[in-house]
Amino acid sequence: MPRRAFASPAGKPIGWACRFAALSTFSRRCALLFGLVLVSAVVVGAAGCTSKTAKIDPAKRVVVLALDAGTWDLLDGYIERGLLPNIKRLRDGGAWGPLESINPSSSPVIWTSVATGKTPEQHGITFFVRFPDGKTGNPVPVSRSLRKTKAIWNILGDADKDVAVVGWLITWPAEEVYGRLISDRAHYGDLKDESFPPNYMAQLKPIGTDTVLAAMPSFMEMTFDPAKVDRNATDPEGRINYLVYDRFVRAYARDVFYMEALERTLDDGALPDVLFMYLRGTDDVQHGFWKFMEPELFEGVSEAQAEAFGRVIERYWGWTDFQVGQILERFGQDRLVMVLSDHGAGAAVGKNKVVTKEYMHLSGSHRKNGMVILNGPGVQPGTKLEGASIYDVTPTLLAYLGLPLAEDMNGRVLGEAFTACKNGCTFEHIASYETGLGEGGGLGEAGGENTTSPMDEKVLEGLRSLGYIDDSAGGAP
Numbered sequence: 001m002p003r004r005a006f007a008s009p010a011g012k013p014i015g016w017a018c019r020f021a022a023l024s025t026f027s028r029r030c031a032l033l034f035g036l037v038l039v040s041a042v043v044v045g046a047a048g049c050t051s052k053t054a055k056i057d058p059a060k061r062v063v064v065l066a067l068d069a070g071t072w073d074l075l076d077g078y079i080e081r082g083l084l085p086n087i088k089r090l091r092d093g094g095a096w097g098p099l100e101s102i103n104p105s106s107s108p109v110i111w112t113s114v115a116t117g118k119t120p121e122q123h124g125i126t127f128f129v130r131f132p133d134g135k136t137g138n139p140v141p142v143s144r145s146l147r148k149t150k151a152i153w154n155i156l157g158d159a160d161k162d163v164a165v166v167g168w169l170i171t172w173p174a175e176e177v178y179g180r181l182i183s184d185r186a187h188y189g190d191l192k193d194e195s196f197p198p199n200y201m202a203q204l205k206p207i208g209t210d211t212v213l214a215a216m217p218s219f220m221e222m223t224f225d226p227a228k229v230d231r232n233a234t235d236p237e238g239r240i241n242y243l244v245y246d247r248f249v250r251a252y253a254r255d256v257f258y259m260e261a262l263e264r265t266l267d268d269g270a271l272p273d274v275l276f277m278y279l280r281g282t283d284d285v286q287h288g289f290w291k292f293m294e295p296e297l298f299e300g301v302s303e304a305q306a307e308a309f310g311r312v313i314e315r316y317w318g319w320t321d322f323q324v325g326q327i328l329e330r331f332g333q334d335r336l337v338m339v340l341s342d343h344g345a346g347a348a349v350g351k352n353k354v355v356t357k358e359y360m361h362l363s364g365s366h367r368k369n370g371m372v373i374l375n376g377p378g379v380q381p382g383t384k385l386e387g388a389s390i391y392d393v394t395p396t397l398l399a400y401l402g403l404p405l406a407e408d409m410n411g412r413v414l415g416e417a418f419t420a421c422k423n424g425c426t427f428e429h430i431a432s433y434e435t436g437l438g439e440g441g442g443l444g445e446a447g448g449e450n451t452t453s454p455m456d457e458k459v460l461e462g463l464r465s466l467g468y469i470d471d472s473a474g475g476a477p
């Protein structure tokens with residue numbers, strides 16, 4: 001595929017009409033207080049509120065690229081060394097900064113907060129697994145059935161915006177959306193409710209080990225033996241073999257699956273108004289291979305191992321950056337591109353050490369600050385974002401797409417990223433999106449029972465190796 005530069009159309013004002021200086025601090029409350037008055041088309045001028053509200057501009061479209069565990073602590077250096085040309089281009093032509101995460105630092109919880117604008121208590125996904133009897137019994141991985149609130153793709157669908165959701169955490173069982181949704185368990189294959197429309201990816205089989213073996217030399221110098229994958233191996237070679245399986249082979253196979261799923265989705269009919277694409281391998285490799293990148297911080301890493309595996313993380317980021325380029329090739333420049341992560345990453349040493357009873361391959365662990373980039377029409381290039389939070393993602397997307405904000409969401413619009421909001425913006429608010437659930441709606445107030453699947457053991461295998469199931473891990477992964 002030919003590659004072309006993704007240039008940012010700098011300075012093009014967006015359609016937010018309401019530009020009022022010095023309104024930013026109280027505009028939200030103002031809009032709340034006078035919301036009904038505004039709807040009644042009564043002009044409120046004396047109080048300093050705007051009489052204009054955000055307008056829906058159907059031309060506005062968005063690509064959201066969710067890259068797990070992305071952190072400027074790593075990416076800055078990689079960009080400087082020219083390893084991430086696509087992310088560099090987006091950053092340099094856009095608004096960017098750290099993205100503050102939440103506790104527990106558990107990706108399913110955080111990505112659900114990103115997609116709902118709600119706290120874990122509000123949306124119902126509070127950990128990686130559920131124990132049938134509270135804290136005991138066989139753990140079951142959490143599923144979308146437990147989600148109590150709408151995701152942004154439900155809200156967008158209700159507003160006739162066509163969505164594609166690919167691989168986003170805790171989207172299985174797939175729900176009906178206005179568009180297409182490939183759930184986060186589709187890569188296991190042969191699973192009921194893996195996508196919407198049903199069986200949408202039935203022809204796409206799980207990625208085989210052969211594909212991974214063929215790619216492996218571009219990431220590490222090692223002869224991996226698929227026949228010798230043993231979780232309980234005690235000899236050094238066996239342990240490394242399992243580490244590579246656990247932290248690379250599965251991760252790469254999964255990311256390749258969702259890239260292929262995305263390609264098929266984009267080949268099928270019109271491009272979606274809003275794409276939500278999730279890639280997870282960057283978190284797997286940071287957990288598994290950090291000690292080889294910084295062997296001086298760890299005991300027992302040989303020179304040969306550091307040589308063989310020391311660049312897996314940066315190479316995986318290079319591969320991921322290439323995928324970012326491939327995805328953006330498919331879209332025009334008339335879209336907002338948002339790149340973000342759920343949390344950062346760092347060496348699992350000192351207070352960041354992950355202590356568990358299980359043998360695990362954790363030498364990297366999570367950090368509070370992830371990353372965010374906004375690039376595209378209306379974005380003021382070179383804006384450094386301060387104090388952005390994972391809760392701000394959904395409000396920002398709603399505002400950009402001309403939809404009202406909801407009072408029961410927690411974040412704010414990252415207005416400073418947009419040229420039109422240089423002097424502050426006000427936005428229309430409604431109380432909540434959780435009423436009047438339409439066809440594409442979530443589960444509403446009631447939530448639901450967790451859904452089990454024949455793949456639960458496979459899902460658990462991955463969680464176990466991350467320590468998610470072991471209480472003593474303290475949620476650190």
Ligand SMILES: [Zn+2]
Pocket residue numbers: 069107283284287366477
């Ligand atoms: Zn993680």
